[in-house]
Amino acid sequence: MRFVPVLALLVLATPALAHQDADGGADKKAKAEKKICRALVATGSIMGKRECHTKAEWDAMSDRSTNARDKLDRDMGGRTGGIGVSRSND
DSSP: OTHHHHHHHHHHHHHHHHHHHHHHHHHHHHHHTOOEEEEEEOTTOSOEEEEEEOHHHHHHHHHHHHHHHHHHHHHTTTOOSOTTOOOOOO
16 A cells, blocks of 8 residues: 555656656757857947847848849849949940
C-alpha cells in the first residue's frame, strides 16, 4: 500500500514533465532566432543608431538592397556615369 501514493505522484507528474520538454523546444527556437544588433550611422551624422534583428531578417534586408541596386542598374541601361548624367556627342 505504500507504493500507491508514489505511483499516483508519478502519474500526476508525467504530464508536467512532458510539458516542460515542449517548452525546452521553444528555448532552442529562441536561441536559434537570437537578435543581432548593429550600429548604424547615417551619412552626415555623428549620432549612431542601433538596430537589432534576427539573422534571417538581416539577410532579407540585404537581399532587398541587392535587388534594388540591380534593378536600378538595369533601368539605367548599364550606365555608370551616375543618375541623371547624360553624355553629349559634340
